[in-house]
Amino acid sequence: MSRPVSAHQGRFVPRTVKVRAPGKVNVSLKVGPLRPDGYHSVASVYLAVSLYEEVAATSTPTPGITVSISPDSTLELDGVDIPLDERNLAYKAAAIMAEVSENPTGVHLEITKRVPVAGGMGGGSADAAATLLACDALWDSGLSREELAHLAAELGADVPFSLLGGTAVGLGVGDKLSPALAKAQMDWVLVCADYGLSTPEVFHTLDRLRDAEGVDAAEPSEVDAQILQALRGGDPEALSRVLVNDLQRASIELAPQLRDTIGLGESKGALAGFVSGSGPTVALLAHNQAEARRLAEELGHLGHTALAVHGPVPGARITSDTLH
């Protein structure tokens, strides 16, 4: 894509770079013991799904970073707490990019939110990944994908995957990624909750449950080959038999109604239902696209917010780059 310049005959000409980045589900999430740094080592299989965040980054003549949430967001955001200051992950991403860029301008970030907030689908992480890519273009920073991935890992465990997209195995804290060859589409229904769960609290709850049982968690070093095989072959039945999420019981401990949502989805025809990441979004695996649409509609009639999506989809991408 050509790179418009932002100054025209001495007059400041704002430039807007728009990037979209996907949310994710973890089709496999094995969690090891608590590490001294407060994180857990994981072995995860990420799948990027067709529910996208969008960040429009516009250069401003005055320095500084500002953030707003676009009215085009499709989420119900009343009563949802998204900080717009330096605690926002997109703000943090722009700040980190400004540090490594030679000529950063001020920037306004407008975020269109579609991924449930605190839903276990990496929505904030997608905003951060999109912002890294947008600011890299806006400020002609010229960072490689590897350099961007390195900055992404400083922002959060899920951020590198939203940059990469597709299907990937994540080791370390989820940030050490290896792309997996799995292009076949799988169809899902996401059942969104009207509340959030705190990711650290879900991890702490898992530690507490394990402590109470006297269980020493094993260090997860690899993912089950059957999962990758089912993804490669585009075989939802096979995948439904091997889906696993160690965090699920902790999420259910904090929000017991999740068990009912999973049970409802399975009774209405899903191959399998499970909590996405730290929850509370529930991901239901469908036989095919028509089934996913039918299931989403049926759950909608029962009063749930249910979305039919597919994956894998690509990671963060620039969708437009314009001078005003």
Ligand SMILES: C[C@](O)(CO)[C@H](O)COP(=O)(O)OP(=O)(O)OC[C@H]1O[C@@H](n2ccc(N)nc2=O)[C@H](O)[C@@H]1O
């Ligand atoms: C649950 C997952 O979404 C699965 O992909 C991720 O593991 C969470 O990734 P994330 O939200 O990007 O997490 P971060 O923002 O880096 O971390 C938030 C908090 O979650 C906990 N955390 C996160 C990742 C990890 N591997 N172990 C952890 O214990 C830590 O308490 C950490 O302070």
Ligand SMILES: Nc1ncnc2c1ncn2[C@@H]1O[C@H](COP(=O)(O)OP(=O)(O)OP(=O)(O)O)[C@@H](O)[C@H]1O
């Ligand atoms: N850009 C952002 N969008 C949403 N929440 C943000 C953002 N920046 C910071 N936050 C804060 O982070 C919390 C978790 O946000 P997020 O939507 O990323 O959770 P999540 O999808 O469950 O994360 P993950 O799946 O990566 O664990 C929110 O409750 C909010 O207070």
